[in-house]
Amino acid sequence: xxxxxxxxxxxxxxxxxxxxxxxxxxxxxxxxxxxxxxxxxxxxxxxxxxxxxxxxxxxxxxxxxxxxxxxxxxxxxxxxxxxxxxxxxxxxxxxxxxxxxxxxxxxxxxxxxxxxxxxxxxxxxxxxxxxxxxxxxxxxxxxxxxxxxxxxxxxxxxxxxxxxxxxxxxxxxxxxxxxxxxxxxxxxxxxxxxxxxxxxxxxxxxxxxxxxxxxxxxxxxxxxxxxxxxxx
Numbered sequence: 432x433x434x435x436x437x438x439x440x441x442x443x444x445x446x447x448x449x450x451x452x453x454x455x456x457x458x459x460x461x462x463x464x465x466x467x468x469x470x471x472x473x474x475x476x477x478x479x480x481x482x483x484x485x486x487x488x489x490x491x492x493x494x495x496x497x498x499x500x501x502x503x504x505x506x507x508x509x510x511x512x513x514x515x516x517x518x519x520x521x522x523x524x525x526x527x528x529x530x531x532x533x534x535x536x537x538x539x540x541x542x543x544x545x546x547x548x549x550x551x552x553x554x555x556x557x558x559x560x561x562x563x564x565x566x567x568x569x570x571x572x573x574x575x576x577x578x579x580x581x582x583x584x585x586x587x588x589x590x591x592x593x594x595x596x597x598x599x600x601x602x603x604x605x606x607x608x609x610x611x612x613x614x615x616x617x618x619x620x621x622x623x624x625x626x627x628x629x630x631x632x633x634x635x636x637x638x639x640x641x642x643x644x645x646x647x648x649x650x651x652x653x654x655x656x657x658x659x660x661x662x663x
Contacts, residue, residue: 435625436534436553437526439560444519445593446585447480447563450570451515453579454508461577462508469569470501476573477511478503480566484518487559490540491525491552499543526556557631575660582611589613596621 433441454462454477462474470476482500489497503511529536534553541547567585574580583589593613604614647655 434530434623435628436556437523437530438622440519440522440526440556441594442587442590443560443563444515445590446567447515447519448512449581449585450567450574451477451508451512453574453581454570457508457577459505464573464576466573466576468572469566473570473573474503474506474508475501476566476570477508478506480563480570481511481514481518483562483566484515484522484559487555488518488521488525491538491555492521496541496545553628557628557635561635591622 454473457473463472465471470479478500486497486499526534529552534551534556536552537549538552538555539547539549571580571585589612592607592615594615599607599614607614
């Protein structure tokens, strides 16, 4: 049975598809509209989502180091989507092969500055799936400029509604569909509880929230209340 890590990456791929679907008919001018956020443009942000998944996959496979690609060079949305599907399949194959070991293999790799590191594959898998959440939020914010958004959002909860394992009442399903949300037919596969990885996710969440609050504590009220036109 697929485990929690498999489900997190199924969510990652579902959410990537949702964002990409909103970008398909945007013009080059829209994709390359500059903004002071993330990687500067929507195209560059989508490209970074892709290249991060590709580079990490290469590190897990033991591919020799290469510079982290930063310039999308006009890469089309369709080409980015195809490449994301390719790396997702490679990742599924790798995870299937390493499932029995619970991804405990020690991975030796170099970062973009060629600094060497050793990490368990499980930690790196959790890192990459969280990395995607951050940059998809940036991409959605770019898309707001063009009056495009995913109904309700692309939080994990909405993925589970789309792939739910708990049957909903006909009234609840009708309400979800009326709102524009996906509801799986038939009922999706239950994701098994994994205490170890759930605890680690919450530990990371608490650490990261603490870092944000630590930096925010030094800001003035004016800075804290500045409107960045971000959010839902």
